[in-house]
Amino acid sequence: MNKPASDAENTTFNANRNSPRKSSQPCSPSSPKLSIYLLAVFVILFVLFQIQSLQTPPTSPWAFMHQWEKIVTNSCLSSFHDSSQELKAMASKLRESVTFLPLKDLRFSHAALKGHTWFMSSLYDIHEEGEVQYQQFPTDHSSGRVLCLKGRDRHDGSWNSYALAWPGALPDNATLMKGLTFVSYNHYDYHNIWHGLSAMMPFVAWHIKSQCAVPKRWILYHWGEIRTSMAPWVGTLLEATFGAPVDIETFDGIHRNESDVVDHDDATCFEEAVVMRHNEGGMSREKRMEVYDLMRCRSRMYCNVSSREKGLRIGMTMLMRNGPRSFKNASAVISIFEKECQKVEGCRLMVAYPHNLTFCQQVELMSLTDIVISAHGAQLSNMILMDRNSSVMELFPKGWLELAGVGQYVHHWLASWSGMRHEGAWRDPIGDHCPFPEDDRRCMSVFKNGRIGHNERYFSEWARNVLNDQVKLKTAQYVSISPVSGLCGCK
Numbered sequence: 001m002n003k004p005a006s007d008a009e010n011t012t013f014n015a016n017r018n019s020p021r022k023s024s025q026p027c028s029p030s031s032p033k034l035s036i037y038l039l040a041v042f043v044i045l046f047v048l049f050q051i052q053s054l055q056t057p058p059t060s061p062w063a064f065m066h067q068w069e070k071i072v073t074n075s076c077l078s079s080f081h082d083s084s085q086e087l088k089a090m091a092s093k094l095r096e097s098v099t100f101l102p103l104k105d106l107r108f109s110h111a112a113l114k115g116h117t118w119f120m121s122s123l124y125d126i127h128e129e130g131e132v133q134y135q136q137f138p139t140d141h142s143s144g145r146v147l148c149l150k151g152r153d154r155h156d157g158s159w160n161s162y163a164l165a166w167p168g169a170l171p172d173n174a175t176l177m178k179g180l181t182f183v184s185y186n187h188y189d190y191h192n193i194w195h196g197l198s199a200m201m202p203f204v205a206w207h208i209k210s211q212c213a214v215p216k217r218w219i220l221y222h223w224g225e226i227r228t229s230m231a232p233w234v235g236t237l238l239e240a241t242f243g244a245p246v247d248i249e250t251f252d253g254i255h256r257n258e259s260d261v262v263d264h265d266d267a268t269c270f271e272e273a274v275v276m277r278h279n280e281g282g283m284s285r286e287k288r289m290e291v292y293d294l295m296r297c298r299s300r301m302y303c304n305v306s307s308r309e310k311g312l313r314i315g316m317t318m319l320m321r322n323g324p325r326s327f328k329n330a331s332a333v334i335s336i337f338e339k340e341c342q343k344v345e346g347c348r349l350m351v352a353y354p355h356n357l358t359f360c361q362q363v364e365l366m367s368l369t370d371i372v373i374s375a376h377g378a379q380l381s382n383m384i385l386m387d388r389n390s391s392v393m394e395l396f397p398k399g400w401l402e403l404a405g406v407g408q409y410v411h412h413w414l415a416s417w418s419g420m421r422h423e424g425a426w427r428d429p430i431g432d433h434c435p436f437p438e439d440d441r442r443c444m445s446v447f448k449n450g451r452i453g454h455n456e457r458y459f460s461e462w463a464r465n466v467l468n469d470q471v472k473l474k475t476a477q478y479v480s481i482s483p484v485s486g487l488c489g490c491k
């Protein structure tokens with residue numbers, strides 16, 4: 001049997017080794033087990049006595065007491081050996097009664113994200129108005145039971161399974177992982193920065209709620225299938241936020257033999273686990289903003305970003321892309337925004353290619369940015385790293401409005417959740433030729449990664465308005481103090 005050598009704190013539970021603790025205790029009136037036993041005996045006798053007294057002429061109370069004493073004395077002499085056997089048998093029954101259900105419940109595939117979702121569908125979330133929705137084990141909600149998983153399959157989530165078990169009666173051969181485990185459900189892709197961030201943000205909300213508890217490990221699921229990595233940008237953001245590297249559990253050391261079929265997998269149980277499957281769903285705008293405030297603050301601390309130099313009043317940053325959704329004529333676009341920025345005292349235009357910046361270079365750049373200008377794309381998630389009330393200007397290639405569905409609005413949503421101002425989008429009216437009618441879905445493959453042109457008059461006026469607003473905002477409220485100052489290690 002292969003056990004993970006790395007985690008020395010993991011212990012294996014075994015029916016034989018795990019005998020009940022109380023078995024060697026002497027028969028004393030102060031023993032809680034004895035009191036319960038006596039109470040139970042007494043109640044049963046009392047009931048019997050009542051029944052008897054209805055049917056037969058009343059016996060003397062003394063005779064009853066005598067009978068009762070005899071029973072207690074007998075049981076005290078003989079039953080403790082038996083009761084320890086019984087307890088063992090009971091624990092073994094509890095152990096065997098732990099029932100594993102598929103992580104992905106196909107009965108709910110038509111409503112995979114609704115209510116209890118199709119992930120761990122037999123369990124409901126804890127949810128207070130405006131707060132994060134989560135599951136936590138063990139709690140009163142789980143009757144003190146911990147979460148156990150047999151969940152290392154990477155291809156079919158219905159082969160993975162979960163169960164709840166009492167800590168004293170874990171399934172045979174289960175490994176108990178000590179400390180706090182975060183279990184994430186992401187309906188989309190952990191390597192997509194936007195979706196990765198969405199799946200992770202509720203853990204930050206829980207972190208705030210739980211007096212800044214930090215997980216020992218993360219377990220990532222997509223459709224019930226285990227995932228072993230996430231976008232590096234998201235991973236580093238979490239490392240900065242929690243102050244510890246993100247250790248992703250893959251159960252690779254747990255199974256006995258590669259060729260074992262999945263249902264011979266041993267279970268892994270978690271001393272403490274928190275499960276998220278609703279992203280930011282259910283959270284109020286204030287709670288969401290608090291999460292992004294904390295991530296921003298912790299990222300700046302992690303990257304040692306110092307406060308801004310005094311001369312910079314407005315930072316305007318263009319986040320550039322190469323290839324898909326890049327500008328057809330980048331220098332022409334840059335010069336339009338440069339011209340408008342120059343008209344505003346204390347404005348500086350910065351042009352960056354985020355794909356070749358480190359995470360900390362991005363954090364620093366965004367700390368200097370009040371207006372970010374970018375084509376729709378992953379790099380725009382950097383907006384959460386600007387101060388609140390900063391502006392986002394987003395550009396789309398032709399065809400997105402008609403064909404891209406709600407997914408095109410993700411940065412509008414992120415701006416709203418993180419307290420930024422989404423200043424609208426510019427949509428290129430000119431694009432590549434599509435051989436089908438332009439509203440045909442097949443055209444999306446032509447337009448998806450189209451390159452973006454420009455409209456000098458429109459861009460100038462748009463930039464002028466956004467700059468004016470930012471100047472007004474900056475003049476009205478020059479606050480450099482973080483809204484989450486003092487929270488979870490935030491300065």
Ligand SMILES: *[C@@H]1O[C@H](CO)[C@@H](O)[C@H](O)[C@H]1NC(C)=O
Nearest residue numbers: 001171172173256264265266
């Ligand atoms: C526990 O492990 C032992 C030894 O590997 C094995 O014989 C036994 O069948 C296992 N029990 C269960 C319930 O898998």
Ligand SMILES: *[C@@H]1O[C@H](CO)[C@@H](O)[C@H](O)[C@H]1NC(C)=O
Nearest residue numbers: 001002256257258259260261
């Ligand atoms: C794994 O199981 C297969 C078949 O059951 C066996 O041939 C092989 O030797 C086992 N490997 C190990 C490392 O135990």
Ligand SMILES: *[C@@H]1O[C@H](CO)[C@@H](O)[C@H](O)[C@H]1NC(C)=O
Nearest residue numbers: 301302303304305359360361
């Ligand atoms: C930040 O500063 C600390 C202490 O000076 C240093 O240990 C750490 O490596 C720095 N981090 C970065 C990202 O530069």
Ligand SMILES: *[C@@H]1O[C@H](CO)[C@@H](O)[C@H](O)[C@H]1NC(C)=O
Nearest residue numbers: 328329330331332333335456
């Ligand atoms: C890009 O725009 C500039 C300024 O408008 C223009 O001079 C240049 O010719 C354009 N380059 C291309 C490749 O179209």
Ligand SMILES: *[C@@H]1O[C@H](CO)[C@@H](O)[C@H](O)[C@H]1NC(C)=O
Nearest residue numbers: 321322352353354355356357
């Ligand atoms: C960053 O990317 C741009 C565009 O791909 C390239 O021109 C530039 O040289 C890169 N910078 C560095 C420091 O690699």
Ligand SMILES: *[C@@H]1O[C@H](CO)[C@@H](O)[C@H](O)[C@H]1NC(C)=O
Nearest residue numbers: 388389418419420473476477
């Ligand atoms: C943005 O600024 C306005 C005006 O000062 C203020 O009322 C609002 O609360 C700010 N928004 C956020 C998210 O801080």
